[in-house]
Amino acid sequence: MSQWLTQVIDDAKRVDDFLAPMRQQALSKLQTQGWPHARSEEWRFTPLTSIKERSVDASSIAGNYEVPEIEGLNAIDLVFVDGLLVTNLSDISLPSGLSVYALSDAPSAVQSKITSLFGHVKPARHVFGLVNDALCQQGIYVEVDEEASIDTPLRIVNLVTKDCDAHTRVLVNLGKHSQLKVIEHGSGNVASFTTAFAEYVIGEKASLEHYRFALFTGAAKQVGGSHFSLQHSANLNSTLVSYGSELSRLDVDIIHAGEHANAKMNAIYLLAEGEFFDLHSTIEHAMPNGTTEENARGIIGDRARAVFSGRIHIHRDAQKTLAELNNRNLLLSRRAMINTKPELEIYADDVKCAHGATVAEIEEKALYYLLSRGIKRSKALVMLNFGFIQELVNAIDDESIRTWLLPMLSERFASMEVK
Amino acid sequence: MLKINNLHAKVEDKVILKGLNLEIKPGEVHAIMGPNGAGKSTLGYVLSGREGYEVQEGDVSFKGEDLFEMDIEERASKGLFLAFQYPVEIPGVSNMEFMKESVNATREQRGEEPLSATEFLKKAKEACKQVQLPLDFLKRGVNEGFSGGEKKRNEIMQMILLQPSLCILDESDSGLDVDALQVVANGVNSQRDSARSFIIITHYQRLLDYIKPDFVHILADGKIVKTGDASLAHEIEKEGYAFLGKEYEGVSA
Numbered sequence: 001m002s003q004w005l006t007q008v009i010d011d012a013k014r015v016d017d018f019l020a021p022m023r024q025q026a027l028s029k030l031q032t033q034g035w036p037h038a039r040s041e042e043w044r045f046t047p048l049t050s051i052k053e054r055s056v057d058a059s060s061i062a063g064n065y066e067v068p069e070i071e072g073l074n075a076i077d078l079v080f081v082d083g084l085l086v087t088n089l090s091d092i093s094l095p096s097g098l099s100v101y102a103l104s105d106a107p108s109a110v111q112s113k114i115t116s117l118f119g120h121v122k123p124a125r126h127v128f129g130l131v132n133d134a135l136c137q138q139g140i141y142v143e144v145d146e147e148a149s150i151d152t153p154l155r156i157v158n159l160v161t162k163d164c165d166a167h168t169r170v171l172v173n174l175g176k177h178s179q180l181k182v183i184e185h186g187s188g189n190v191a192s193f194t195t196a197f198a199e200y201v202i203g204e205k206a207s208l209e210h211y212r213f214a215l216f217t218g219a220a221k222q223v224g225g226s227h228f229s230l231q232h233s234a235n236l237n238s239t240l241v242s243y244g245s246e247l248s249r250l251d252v253d254i255i256h257a258g259e260h261a262n263a264k265m266n267a268i269y270l271l272a273e274g275e276f277f278d279l280h281s282t283i284e285h286a287m288p289n290g291t292t293e294e295n296a297r298g299i300i301g302d303r304a305r306a307v308f309s310g311r312i313h314i315h316r317d318a319q320k321t322l323a324e325l326n327n328r329n330l331l332l333s334r335r336a337m338i339n340t341k342p343e344l345e346i347y348a349d350d351v352k353c354a355h356g357a358t359v360a361e362i363e364e365k366a367l368y369y370l371l372s373r374g375i376k377r378s379k380a381l382v383m384l385n386f387g388f389i390q391e392l393v394n395a396i397d398d399e400s401i402r403t404w405l406l407p408m409l410s411e412r413f414a415s416m417e418v419k
Numbered sequence: 420m421l422k423i424n425n426l427h428a429k430v431e432d433k434v435i436l437k438g439l440n441l442e443i444k445p446g447e448v449h450a451i452m453g454p455n456g457a458g459k460s461t462l463g464y465v466l467s468g469r470e471g472y473e474v475q476e477g478d479v480s481f482k483g484e485d486l487f488e489m490d491i492e493e494r495a496s497k498g499l500f501l502a503f504q505y506p507v508e509i510p511g512v513s514n515m516e517f518m519k520e521s522v523n524a525t526r527e528q529r530g531e532e533p534l535s536a537t538e539f540l541k542k543a544k545e546a547c548k549q550v551q552l553p554l555d556f557l558k559r560g561v562n563e564g565f566s567g568g569e570k571k572r573n574e575i576m577q578m579i580l581l582q583p584s585l586c587i588l589d590e591s592d593s594g595l596d597v598d599a600l601q602v603v604a605n606g607v608n609s610q611r612d613s614a615r616s617f618i619i620i621t622h623y624q625r626l627l628d629y630i631k632p633d634f635v636h637i638l639a640d641g642k643i644v645k646t647g648d649a650s651l652a653h654e655i656e657k658e659g660y661a662f663l664g665k666e667y668e669g670v671s672a
Contacts, residue, residue, distance in 0.1 A: 364470065365507045366507050366509045368469055368470065368491065368507075369503070369506070369507045369509065370509075370512075370520075370521075371468075371490070371491040371492045371495065372467050372468075372469075372491055372492075372495050372501055373495055373517070373518075373520075373521035373524075373577065373581070374492050374495035374496035374521050374524040374525045374528065374581070375492060375517075375520050375521050375524050376492055376524060377490075377492060379520060379524075380492075383512050383516070383517070383520065384509065384511075384512065386511070386512075387509065387510065387511020387560075388511060391510065391511050
């Protein structure tokens with residue numbers, strides 16, 4: 001057992017609210033599982049040592065902050081700073097059909113809805129997910145009424161401004177035939193350790209346009225997850241963008257719980273010198289006629305390391321599934337590293353699936369073309385390979401997000417050196 | 420400008436150039452014609468430095484320097500330009516960004532300040548108009564979804580922007596209708612001056628009606644077998660390549 005985890009368990013025992021039974025369950029699982037073994041498949045590339053012996057520093061006061069602006073997005077912002085919800089929910093006006101509650105302040109009628117979602121989409125195997133179950137005191141529950149089409153995007157901002165341990169939780173329930181756009185926007189660069197998990201249930205024929213920006217750098221360590229359960233004919237379109245820090249990890253689970261559901265996920269990671277990022281995605285096709293299209297593309301700088309583990313699991317009953325998984329990586333130096341593992345596990349016989357991973361394949365003809373116009377090799381490599389990231393940015397539906405993201409990513413990329 | 424001496428080159432295991440000699444002085448326009456497979460395109464690739472094209476023998480000096488000592492990008496930034504027969508499509512890199520980078524790389528080589536975005540945009544728009552491409556082609560991915568003729572015009576636009584000292588046009592006329600051919604020819608003619616040289620690689624005499632060459636060379640089996648003035652191209656057009664020997668009988672230009 002780690003010093004940090006022991007203290008977490010002690011702290012968690014003192015948390016007492018309507019979620020207590022579920023927190024207890026999480027605690028007992030944590031006690032049984034203990035600290036992940038260095039060779040466990042789930043964690044073997046993730047540098048957990050710095051957390052293991054960390055002393056817990058729970059935050060009670062939010063630091064100074066500035067909410068990053070995405071021009072033209074005009075979203076409803078719910079802001080967490082150092083783990084604390086600083087937005088006063090009674091101050092914001094919500095469009096009709098959309099409700100938002102703080103976990104700490106949910107009326108009893110809502111509490112039962114929360115308990116039926118909490119921990120039900122996120123798989124229980126994840127040690128930091130369990131820590132979040134046991135300790136998250138700050139969080140929000142979002143509900144979209146049946147048939148409600150919410151035009152205003154909802155942005156959940158998660159800022160880390162000082163050394164702290166913080167655990168936040170987001171629960172979103174989309175009613176039948178509803179529509180919503182959610183942006184999980186996290187950033188920070190100071191020494192800290194945070195977990196941020198989100199669970200979504202997308203109801204029958206409902207659509208979720210989802211973004212997660214995990215822009216943690218430096219010593220800001222974060223482990224997080226976005227987990228989705230898709231009911232009959234539900235649609236998910238998700239875009240993940242991540243930088244790397246000393247420790248940055250994101251788990252995504254997409255569960256096709258109803259037939260004819262469609263999931264699309266694009267992930268972009270851009271790791272500057274020495275950064276670490278670990279993306280684990282699991283797609284569960286439990287029901288027939290579902291589709292999944294997953295593209296993860298990354299550029300990894302000098303001495304940086306990325307991990308991609310992408311698993312598509314097609315259950316025996318999930319006939320007529322269409323699933324594609326692709327991971328492309330570019331290493332900018334010989335000391336850059338990628339561990340990529342796309343996996344298809346298929347138990348149904350009438351499915352169409354493809355998967356693949358490539359590392360640093362520079363197209364010779366395109367490179368030659370740029371060189372033949374006098375462009376330096378290092379610059380040409382950057383131009384060519386930013387192109388494959390840009391393709392995913394261009395695929396983003398929301399124009400304001402596209403316009404905000406592209407210069408930000410190209411600037412980061414331009415500052416990365418090819419060695 | 421360019422002096423090619425006894426050039427032998429192969430691609431994979433196939434020897435293509437077998438002792439080619441050619442000298443080009445500043446301001447001259449040389450046309451290179453020849454039957455398919457003679458090595459015309461290979462010459463362009465070898466001069467530009469494409470990987471996989473191995474020089475076995477001979478030497479080439481470009482503006483008095485050993486060309487084979489230079490990287491691809493160095494040759495280009497020192498003024499060697501190859502307009503491709505089949506320009507590659509690069510989705511994700513905008514035409515504008517691509518051309519700005521290449522113009523500024525050349526300027527850097529000459530010791531000039533890079534152009535600002537506004538300065539470059541102005542020049543790019545002029546060049547775009549000159550080759551009669553709509554301005555939105557600047558924003559599109561490099562050659563992405565361009566027709567054959569649009570790709571050729573895009574090559575000429577780059578040539579106009581880069582102001583190279585030696586332009587090699589590899590079948591820039593193939594697949595073009597008369598209007599497009601004139602656009603390409605006008606682009607080339609607008610760049611002709613006493614310092615700039617051209618190598619026009621072509622299969623047909625047609626382009627040479629619009630761009631009058633100072634010399635016409637016939638390339639066959641990896642060597643230049645005949646050199647003449649502009650009238651040689653007309654001869655080939657009429658007579659075909661039969662004079663090259665039995666195996667070329669019936670091969671028309």
